[in-house]
Amino acid sequence: MAHRTVTPLTQALEEGKLTRDELKSLMQRSDGPAFRHLALWVVVLTGTTTLITLAGNSWLIWPAMMLHGIVLVHHFSLQHECVHYTVFRTRKLNNLVGQLCGLIIVLPHRFFRYEHCDHHTYTQLPGKDPELIPMPKTYGEYLFYLSSIPYWQAKFSELGRHAMGRLSEAEKHFVPREEHAAVFREARVMLAIYALIFAGMAITGWWGLIWYWVLPLFLGEPVMRFIRMTEHVGRPTVAQMSENTRTNLVSAPWRFLCWNMNYHAEHHYVPLVPYHTLPRLHEKLADHVHVEPRGYLGAHLDMLRQIREARA
């Protein structure tokens, strides 16, 4: 018999923070909101792509690529929702879109699903949460993380390791044995697709994807690191969901880009709730989770304050 894990959701139901009827209503899936969101997403991507084209050979190409990159790295948010099967009604469509997003941001979807499972089980517990970003001890560590250098180092070594048919000891904890081969295959397929894309560019002599995809991705990633830090960094490293996760109140454009994942504590309470009903869940749970009313910037001010106080 399986060992019982008491989820934050089960706790919330037992404590009366949510009723089963409310939960059922919040969990209902539908393709409509996602298709509307995606339509606007394509318009935004078309706009930022056009800016790069218009910038041409001028220095303006760099801010244009930065802007485009900020949108590109937010494919992580969409992929993350797809991992939870909550963007679209069917698992098939969630998997397909998740895999496409993974290709754009170099994050193998299947592997991410397993890694993310342990993040939800052991949120913010050192040594157990595979996605834990340690609280920086110095301003230098803080800036180094934001540079995305450690992130890319980890991601590229992860991809290479899997393509060579190996998992780290930590990864063996969350990837079931029967899925090892699938994870290795996924990494190899991903690398093969990238190789084909680059070979295609070399053969045709059209290197546009460097300007429309590769450089913007690297330019935009620090912004994603900035946002990802606001979810848990600086919160206590304890199991209590009400303490270890931060919900950030941000403006509509940011909510659009991150698919409402700023309601992060609510998401951790009930990962089954689709992104488009998270604001309603926030209304129910706002008094039971940690909310940063100053948004992403406020979360970083909190982290910087903690670094300053620890050094004093």
Added chain:
Amino acid sequence: MTDKPWQDLIAVDELEKDWVTRVELGRRIIAVYDTTTGLYASLALCTHGGADLCDGYFDEHVIECPLHQGAFDVRDGKPIAAPATRPMRVLDVRVRDGQVQVRI
């Protein structure tokens, strides 16, 4: 054929329509699924992470775990979505005199 006895679980009227209902039977938690093709039952804990499937998302014949979204077909317990890889244990179920009964 099993010779295990049928045990009363819950009145049919108390089941959540087209959804999953949580019932305690001794120390066990049983999930009862009301579907368009009849009633099904299983042990309630997910075989992947041990979460209570009764708090999960139920659609047609698929129950999805509230913790990691692994999913199972309630008709045969087969895992149909990662990260679930091991089947869940399904139980024989029948209705007698307005009571849902299971054999466990």
